[in-house]
Amino acid sequence: MQWDQRFAARTAQMKRSTIREILKLTSQPDVISFAGGLPAPEFFPVERVKQAADLALSERGQAALQYSTTEGMPELRELIAERLSNEHIQVDPDQVLITTGSQQALDLIGRVLIDNGDFVIAENPTYLGMIMAWKPYGLRYTPVPTDAEGMDVDALEPLLRQNPKLLYVVPNFQNPGGNTLSLERRERLVALLARYQVPLIEDNPYGELCYSGEPQPSILSLDAKNLGINTPDGHVIYAGTLSKVLAPGLRIGFLVAAAAVIDKLVQAKQSADLHTSTLDQFIAYEVARDGFLDQHVQHLREVYRERRDIMLAAMERYFPPEVTWSKPDGGLFLLVTAPSQVDTTTLLVEAVKRKVAFVPGADFHIDGSGQNTFRLNFSNAGPQMIEAGIQRLGQLLHDAVAQPVHG
Ligand SMILES: Cc1ncc(COP(=O)(O)O)c(C=O)c1O
Structure with a gap:
């Protein structure tokens, strides 16, 4: 059966994301993933x-x-x-x-x-x-x-x-x-x-x-x-x-x-x-x-605040000065902006080789921009992992920023 000829026209809009495919590699236990929007499982009640x-x-x-x-x-x-x-x-x-x-x-x-x-x-x-x-x-x-x-x-x-x-x-x-x-x-x-x-x-x-x-x-x-x-x-x-x-x-x-x-x-x-x-x-x-639920949320606020602060402090230490990022007052994410010549989808391939992952920002942008951005989640990894992962990302970003600009 030629199933692809039977699908409704609207399914043309449904795509498996190539980024999801790359991120599948990050389920290995030695990869530090800042990619998912996952809460910290150790605090599930x-x-x-x-x-x-x-x-x-x-x-x-x-x-x-x-x-x-x-x-x-x-x-x-x-x-x-x-x-x-x-x-x-x-x-x-x-x-x-x-x-x-x-x-x-x-x-x-x-x-x-x-x-x-x-x-x-x-x-x-x-x-x-x-x-x-x-x-x-x-x-x-x-x-x-x-x-x-x-x-x-x-x-x-x-x-x-x-x-x-x-x-x-x-x-x-x-x-x-x-x-x-x-x-x-x-x-x-x-x-x-x-x-x-x-x-x-x-x-x-x-x-x-x-x-x-x-x-x-x-x-x-x-x-x-x-x-x-x-x-x-x-x-x-x-x-x-x-x-x-x-x-x-x-x-x-x-x-x-x-x-x-x-x-x-x-x-x-x-x-x-x-x-x-x-x-x-x-x-x-x-x-x-x-x-x-109120008590539980209070506890989450404390642990996620600590993780956010650890990530922000590590970024200050390890990221090159050409890179900027948002400083959220809550939630699970922050967005990083690299210089315009850095393509973060290419960077992700390198990052996964070095056992750290993020989500490239282009897909979140509805105007076709954002190729030089990526999202980091700070709730899921523990403090030591955050420090180690940001250090690895910092090295990658230093390398990427130092690349000559083409064109
Ligand atoms: C902005 C936003 N809306 C909705 C959702 C969907 O969450 P859920 O279906 O788990 O309630 C998410 C999950 O990450 C989200 O970030």
Whole structure:
């Protein structure tokens, strides 16, 4: 059977990344990988998850193994609604949809909102998983430049006048840039949403992983405040996840939006997977309740802060002065910029030979730039590995910077 002639036209947009293929080599135990977006496995609360699974099965086993509602487990929706509510916004559990990771949340948004020919505005660089999730819908991405304070809101306004379908933002400790949208820009942004009537997707997996600086209010809550309401009934669809604060293997994400949007997303999710794993939702709820999640996040903040600081200090020591990098206040990533003649995809091949890995930045950029950038993850490797890996990378960068410039 000639299967490749049978695939739908939209699959032409789906590609296995060559970088993923190179990175497969990094699963060997002697490679220090700063490539994945992986939390530190040694801090997964394995015992607590074990107890939660036991409790879920012994006390509610029949329900935990049964089909359940598409919207999600009521207690878990309540817990998430409570965590997101503050003096500016009251989230009703009915406005929370549990998803199979926030990656599914993005996929559902694509199904429900994006038509062929639409254009979507996103930070440049932006989250690769979003680019890949929406590409099959035949959209065009329009980049907005970013700096240390996040998306450049001045550059955004003329784009909003051109009737985009939506705006996608990772406002806190962005993946891959590590930058955070400042409060002043958030406030100007919500005013622009109201003026131009553009929906915004706030993708916030990292907001709670804050190590320095002031945590910023969500765009969801600022938009509500700007509209004089205190419910999520404005322009923002908010996506969150327990992947980075608890465990990605549970695949628990969530969406918060106006009731009409949730209703449509529920219809899309029904045909995608009926519902997120009932057992995983029961476990996540049992783990997270009674303040455990808050204590756990507090612990993660301490250990990830230390790892971030070790990486930044090692970069100061080992990287050549021609190289610059972002200094994130939280999250899992920072972005490195080498001089323009350094191609980081070529550099990765050399790096893997020296048993260290990163993700080249070009694929995160929607304007075709970024060949001289790469992303480093600082959560997954322990302190000694970070030091050793950055030293190896420093040597490579010194060699690359010293190469003569061609052309
Ligand atoms: C910005 C962003 N959004 C969404 C996701 C998806 O996470 P998950 O599906 O595990 O919730 C990630 C994961 O790295 C991410 O960085």
